Amino acid sequence: MTAVLPSLVLTLLCLLRAGAEVPVQLDFDTKKFAGMWHIMAAVSNCPVFLSMKDKMTSSATAISFTPEGHMAMETVLPLPEECKKIMMLFQHGGQAGHYIGTEKGEKRDLRVMDTDYEHYAIVYTQQKDSQEPSTMLQLYTRNQDMSPQLLQKFKKLFHSVGLTEDMLVVLPHSGECQKGGGIRVLSVWGCSSGTQHLQCGPCSSLFSL
Template identity: 30%
Template sequence: MKTTPLLMLSALLCTLATCINVMPPADFDLEKMAGKWYLVGLATNAQWFVTNKETMKIGTTVLAPTPGGDLDVSYANLTPAGTCWRMTHLAKKTDTPGRFSFRSHTWNNENDMRVVDAVYDSYAIFHTIKTVGDVPEVMNKLYSRSQEVSADLQEKFVQFALDTGVLSENILMLPKSAECSA
């Protein structure tokens, strides 16, 4: 089948329509998100991911709610070279509990981040729409309180990623990794 600009635009609009409807649960509790999480699953059609997914491994994320309702997000990953890569964002609360926004100066993009599912002592699924200029990209993340996740949870994450327009080959359950030292 030949890809036409109209077909590509239709696919993009369908993806965006799906993304717009992804919202946090009504009973979202920011305080219960606090603490250390392992990034065990990642799903996005972004080119940087497609290029680098073979070298990606589990990393850690520490979530720290602020007194004002924002969320400090600190990432740490061990690189293939054995060094530690770190990044921190202050995700600002919105009018919707569980939905945050921030600008990444590292990647030069705007982020609309939503916690869409959480069992606070076990796992959380995040859905982020990253925008550079006028181009949106969907990124879904599966966090766990341990590096182990059940087959059922993996399946749930895969289905969510597919439902938000991510291609099946761009859904990755990350392999275990050593952690960065403090």
């Protein structure tokens, strides 16, 4: 996979310069991608994300797919007061690996850019709302482990979409919710009244504070 990444970065750079869409993983396989992932790092130009990233910790996300090809995500967030589960549904975007979420007039464009299914995935999200759009890349791993080589892969890809290292956060582990007890389930998209979390703010994220 290490030989594939440089060509992926070059391809992405050429596509972006030409004004084309961000590519997705070739021959994306939903069955292989489904299951538990840990969000270990993220980078974004969202102002809210940048102001809060130093307080974030990692979270676990279970991904599944509906018979229609839509992506369902259940993320357990270890917040200071309690563990909360956010359930989200992204509609199939017309291509395997490309999904679209819409809530309260805001559109989220999600693309699985690169994955080997067994160890890591790099997920691109663009939030489009009435304000200026924001871009985020997230690094998923199957285990709560991230090698220096994997982090370097992540950096190459986020540099290619114009994001910089000062926008990066490597998320520390948080084991408060690993046992699954005492979890309160929020509504779809998780935006209930009084919830102070980036998922419910102007920029999408799947991290706890």
